């Protein structure tokens with residue numbers, strides 16, 4: 001009897017994995033690598049758990065991130081970021097997710113919760129059928145990308161736990177083969193900038209500076225007075241045109257800057273294409289790109305794209321974006337919002353092999369409520385726990 005149950009759970013899991021891997025178009029996965037993961041993670045004591053038809057239960061809780069330092073980018077400053085944390089329960093397993101809601105993206109805790117209330121997962125009995133479920137989530141409303149990401153991430157966490165593997169392994173990635181994460185030095189007085197730089201220069205291998213305003217050269221010089229670390233700059237569309245941008249970029253290259261994000265307004269694609277041709281540094285799209293469908297029109301316009309889970313609806317689409325961009329010969333970077341270690345850990349599972357990373361989101365907050373991916377020698381390294389590899393480190397009141 002027990003043997004029979006075990007077999008049928010195995011069959012269930014095996015077919016789940018085949019479904020999941022067919023979705024992800026990694027044909028070798030089910031046949032070789034992942035099947036071993038599945039074989040090694042059978043827990044005989046729970047062998048009859050998957051006999052019944054289980055339902056997924058989605059719940060959520062709003063949470064406010066306290067920033068360690070006031071965050072300023074061209075335009076405005078803030079000291080908190082609202083998020084909504086999500087949880088999907090299924091047969092004794094729990095997947096966690098997060099929607100991070102910086103005000104400029106237009107979603108709020110209220111809009112996320114009202115979106116989540118529309119989600120009905122009762123029609124799905126197999127959480128590893130990710131593509132079907134995220135397609136349904138995407139169809140519920142336009143936009144709401146962070147809300148959608150919060151479900152996608154929780155679903156990946158849950159599915160990874162069912163499969164018994166962290167996602168970097170499911171995708172066949174080496175979790176150590178990752179770019180250094182940038183750490184952002186906020187715009188401030190020279191004295192504060194120097195102090196801040198000294199504080200972090202031994203923990204990171206590349207720093208990031210928000211530019212695109214009157215402080216650009218002053219900020220770079222202040223940092224350069226204390227360190228020669230490579231720098232990334234993000235203009236957040238702040239330079240007024242391509243002439244100003246190219247002049248700044250030449251100067252920045254002499255200062256040891258290695259890449260430029262979103263130099264000029266996001267829709268000025270003709271001028272961005274010309275700028276990218278002239279630029280001695282790679283130019284990355286951030287505000288110009290949101291989802292998979294945007295990538296084709298950016299080929300030949302930007303050198304690369306910044307993929308952010310909150311803008312692209314989560315890990316499933318981010319993985320597709322990464323593959324498409326690479327197939328078009330574009331560079332790829334993984335970015336983030338101010339987020340807890342939940343969403344950062346999700347990103348950490350899919351960014352091995354990318355060109356740049358900006359994953360300092362959880363390092364900038366004072367009240368992270370998850371443990372997971374960690375900083376090691378300037379890189380964010382995925383944890384080995386299954387799913388996205390996170391655990392809550394405080395009680396969270398999911399409803």
Ligand code: MG
Pocket residue numbers: 234236261262286287
């Ligand atoms: Mg940016």
